[in-house]
Amino acid sequence: VDDVIAELEAKIALPFENQALARRLQLKPKRGVLLAGPPGTGKTTIGRALAHRLRSKFFLIDGTVVAGSREFYTKVECVFAGAKRNAPSIIFIDDADVIFEEGNQGFYRYLLTMMDGLESASADRVCVMLTAMEVTSLPRAMLRSGRIELWLHIGLPAEDARKEILREKLEALPQPLSEVDLAQLAQASRGLTGADLKAVVEDAKLLFAHDQVQEKHGVPIEQYFLRAIAGIRSNQANYRSRKGTSSLNTSIGYPIE
Structure with a gap:
């Protein structure tokens, strides 16, 4: 994650934050960024953190409204227009591979048109960031240089x-929950993912609390965390076995201050 942040600082934040230097050296921030990786690795968090650092508006397009309706395209157009008006800004397209995996050609072509419209000089302070778990599900034309530059x-x-x-x-946890073998749990x-580890801690706390209420004592603290890890792995296995059974949803979000 540190390497990713360093790349974003050098290739997006620096030209945005140092306009005099950017003009002198003719620096241009990368306008198209793809963050690829497994779910729960902090891709969306990184996008929001970058927007916060740049004091910019964060426009979200994610997966809660079915694509293809007239209203959907109108909202996409409003997002891109709003991003231009409020530059510097970030248009964040979450789970782009899910949006395109079922071959939604109409939306794909429309989105490419919107992205190409950002190539004008007036839009050079708008960054489009996409996240994807399966990069192979993204259309090749979207990944060409000039659209996705980083x-x-x-x-x-x-x-x-x-x-x-x-x-x-x-x-921040009280004893004995904080007294665990971190090396054992890390292994x-x-x-x-980071999100999984957060869930592990929360689940371990619940398991520990249940035993306390039941007056069941003497269980090694690590066991609560190991049981929580096993639960996460079980959930992941169930998800993999059911993957592909849900229908596609895509959505639009408006700026978050």
């Missing part, structure tokens, strides 16, 4: 990173 991968946290995430989550949680 391609960043956000992977799963390594063992040391998982240990630090768990340490941060556990610091056991291989393959989990």
